[in-house]
């Protein structure tokens with residue numbers, strides 16, 4: 446007889462498994478702040494050891510499987526749910542959302558279409574409406590939740606293509622700054638555009654798209670027989686957190702009859718705060734906006750969203766019917782997600798957001814985001830005070846970039862020095878930073894977005910940066926020692 450579990454567990458078996466999992470999850474989440482910021486050293490060997498695992502013919506007990514996960518595989522990774530994760534774009538992983546995920550997977554109701562689960566679909570539709578209100582969209586706006594920002598940006602490009610171009614669209618051109626996220630290029634590629642139709646527009650000293658260069662390029666393209674149709678603005682770039690001039694872009698797009706899409710995957714939820722709204726003035730003027738709840742609303746990975754001012758545009762670009770499908774809704778308040786998005790069957794991702802927001806209240810999220818804005822300002826001033834440190838990009842939201850620039854160091858030496866600085870900070874395992882290349886300059890970035898990151902962790906980051914800066918100064922003869 447197999448030592449594993451039957452496909453249909455008894456209540457006792459199911460409860461025992463849940464209890465064991467809950468115990469381990471609670472212990473894991475409770476110790477996130479004590480776990481190293483990056484446990485991935487040696488993890489490739491573990492991954493290789495797992496390659497040979499075949500699907501077993503007979504099941505096995507849950508204990509060793511959960512041990513493999515909780516004692517080996519999970520610790521052997523970035524602790525991106527922990528407070529020290531200041532790399533890339535943090536998210537966090539709200540535990541209430543995890544509970545909602547368990548509920549939605551366990552009850553497994555069908556939410557791709559309205560008719561099979563109207564009340565559940567309505568909860569997700571409410572979430573979309575909350576987001577639309579947060580960015581200042583009118584009540585008539587709509588949208589849907591996706592698996593993430595990349596898919597949401599893809600649907601935005603498809604909607605824009607459908608609204609602004611004919612089916613023969615290969616002369617259509619779209620515009621994004623040289624700081625825009627690379628998923629925009631991927632979205633254009635998947636939407637059928639040749640790579641060369643994505644025009645990369647240079648950015649200014651604050652890493653915002655240059656409107657003069659955009660206007661010139663659009664005019665040149667029209668003169669050459671192309672059809673400009675879409676401008677993609679950024680409300681918080683991944684590189685430096687830059688927010689484009691959204692008002693000026695809306696004016697320009699209006700004059701030129703272009704669809705304006707704003708990728709606010711990182712920055713968008715700061716619209717819940719007064720300072721965020723001010724930094725992203727003009728956000729609501731875009732035709733469509735991407736927000737990533739798995740970034741700025743701290744949800745687990747797998748929750749993105751696309752908001753569209755005119756939801757009929759989504760229906761026109763995404764709706765395809767079939768006889769075997771149930772009837773779709775005519776009432777604009779009752780949404781069939783399959784009609785306005787690429788997916789049919791899908792997980793009930795809206796429940797995560799709904800549950801966490803209902804339990805904690807929007808004010809708690811607002812407060813946490815305000816705290817991140819404060820922490821970024823505090824952190825940038827402390828970094829600035831480190832000798833020979835230069836701020837490459839000031840925080841427009843909660844992300845900034847910086848580097849050591851010792852007098853007399855060659856560009857190559859300075860880049861090497863900064864890579865070493867980052868490695869030494871990360872080796873301390875209290876925080877994890879990542880870098881980027883701006884022009885030919887390597888800079889470190891600090892992105893403060895995790896709801897678990899508070900002042901104590903930012904102080905650790907500064908302490909470690911100061912100490913590492915002293916060390917690399919001393920270890921690089923020829924460069925002035927940093928005291």
Ligand SMILES: Cc1ncc(COP(=O)(O)O)c(C=O)c1O
Nearest residue numbers: 534593594595626628683710711
């Ligand atoms: C500004 C921006 N846009 C889009 C994306 C892509 O989002 P996702 O990773 O959820 O697909 C990211 C990811 O970090 C991002 O920072």
